[in-house]
Amino acid sequence: MIYTLTATCHFGTEAVLKREILDLGLEIKSVTDGHIEFYGTSADIFRANLWLRTAERVHINLLEFNAYTFDELYENVFSLDWADILPEDANFVINGRSYESKLFSISDCQRITERAIIDKLNLTYNKDYYEKTGKKFNFEISINRDHAILYLDSSGAGLHKRGYRKMQGAAPIKETLAAAMINLSVWNKDRPLYDPFCGSGTIPIEAAMIARNIAPGILRRFSCEHFEFLDLSEFRTIRKDAKAAINKDMALNITGSDYDRNMIMIARDNTQNIGVEDIFLFTKEVRKVEIEDEYGVIITNPPYGIRLDDELLDRTYGNFKTLIDKLPTWSTYIITDYEKLETVLDRKADKNRKLYNGKIKTYYYTFLGPRPPKEYYEKL
Numbered sequence: 001m002i003y004t005l006t007a008t009c010h011f012g013t014e015a016v017l018k019r020e021i022l023d024l025g026l027e028i029k030s031v032t033d034g035h036i037e038f039y040g041t042s043a044d045i046f047r048a049n050l051w052l053r054t055a056e057r058v059h060i061n062l063l064e065f066n067a068y069t070f071d072e073l074y075e076n077v078f079s080l081d082w083a084d085i086l087p088e089d090a091n092f093v094i095n096g097r098s099y100e101s102k103l104f105s106i107s108d109c110q111r112i113t114e115r116a117i118i119d120k121l122n123l124t125y126n127k128d129y130y131e132k133t134g135k136k137f138n139f140e141i142s143i144n145r146d147h148a149i150l151y152l153d154s155s156g157a158g159l160h161k162r163g164y165r166k167m168q169g170a171a172p173i174k175e176t177l178a179a180a181m182i183n184l185s186v187w188n189k190d191r192p193l194y195d196p197f198c199g200s201g202t203i204p205i206e207a208a209m210i211a212r213n214i215a216p217g218i219l220r221r222f223s224c225e226h227f228e229f230l231d232l233s234e235f236r237t238i239r240k241d242a243k244a245a246i247n248k249d250m251a252l253n254i255t256g257s258d259y260d261r262n263m264i265m266i267a268r269d270n271t272q273n274i275g276v277e278d279i280f281l282f283t284k285e286v287r288k289v290e291i292e293d294e295y296g297v298i299i300t301n302p303p304y305g306i307r308l309d310d311e312l313l314d315r316t317y318g319n320f321k322t323l324i325d326k327l328p329t330w331s332t333y334i335i336t337d338y339e340k341l342e343t344v345l346d347r348k349a350d351k352n353r354k355l356y357n358g359k360i361k362t363y364y365y366t367f368l369g370p371r372p373p374k375e376y377y378e379k380l
């Protein structure tokens with residue numbers, strides 16, 4: 001059976017996620033802001049959850065229809081064989097959203113969707129009350145300009161929750177966004193990568209996972225693993241294959257530093273949790289850092305304007321300039337909401353992409369260095 005699936009992502013990272021889905025060998029149906037629809041089997045649902053580095057969630061599109069009235073909503077939801085999907089004790093929850101639609105009351109849409117599901121379930125289970133003590137099923141009834149899609153979330157916790165970041169600082173970047181930043185850069189596993197504001201280590205760890213081919217979801221479970229209506233037979237093999245595909249021998253040239261010693265200790269723990277403890281981590285104020293490698297790539301998430309006062313912010317970015325001035329062969333990628341970045345760094349970005357870090361509108365600046373000469377790769 002082929003399902004229509006929807007992977008969600010940070011606004012601005014759709015192209016990266018689309019590439020990842022195509023790399024899994026899957027066919028794309030559509031790309032819109034923060035949403036990519038694609039087709040896949042039961043096994044593909046599990047593979048997508050396990051392997052997509054930049055997807056926030058993977059949903060199964062259970063139903064799609066036009067809904068101008070509550071009757072249409074009810075009838076369409078009722079039409080599914082719900083007892084095939086939900087066990088008697090299923091702990092199911094209906095979330096909702098509506099945009100420019102006749103059915104604009106989200107709470108009514110949720111209530112009617114739930115009513116239709118329960119009425120249909122009653123034809124099989126015949127109960128007055130569903131205790132919902134069993135496994136979790138999260139649905140979303142989403143109505144966009146009178147077009148309804150009923151989604152079932154196959155991920156569970158958001159896919160940024162890889163499971164390696166047990167502790168973090170005040171402003172960690174989401175793992176999915178860090179992976180997108182790396183994928184949008186010129187970095188490849190043969191070049192050095194450095195994050196001078198590494199905090200809990202997210203960017204270096206995501207890069208190391210890419211270099212070693214560690215599946216982003218390898219430490220965790222997904223909701224789809226308890227969906228009995230799917231063909232679960234291949235899930236175990238897919239996980240086993242992912243473990244076998246890890247390239248443990250891949251040498252890393254990945255470094256992170258931060259002026260906060262506690263953050264470096266947290267980052268060290270996090271690297272151990274996912275088996276990339278050979279990332280080089282050290283404590284240092286950015287201005288004082290000395291790096292010997294050439295043709296590396298800085299990918300970083302310095303402090304944001306909303307968190308620091310202007311004077312401290314100017315000083316921090318000024319100190320960062322001191323570092324990158326010492327690294328003329330490096331390329332630099334920075335995600336920030338700091339508006340004076342190009343002025344303070346005294347250079348014009350080669351590219352400037354709008355990315356949303358949660359609700360904060362940020363820009364992802366690219367400052368390209370020279371390409372490594374051929375001899376650079378020959379020496380490796």
Ligand SMILES: C[S@@+](CC[C@H](N)C(=O)[O-])C[C@H]1O[C@@H](n2cnc3c(N)ncnc32)[C@H](O)[C@@H]1O
Pocket residue numbers: 168169171172173174196197198199200201202203257258259260263284285286287301302303304316319
């Ligand atoms: C936005 S956080 C980075 C979060 C990180 N990407 C993560 O996922 O945890 C910025 C980090 O910059 C560090 N920092 C701030 N000013 C610094 C400076 N002048 N030199 C080095 N590190 C600094 C802070 O300690 C903080 O951990």
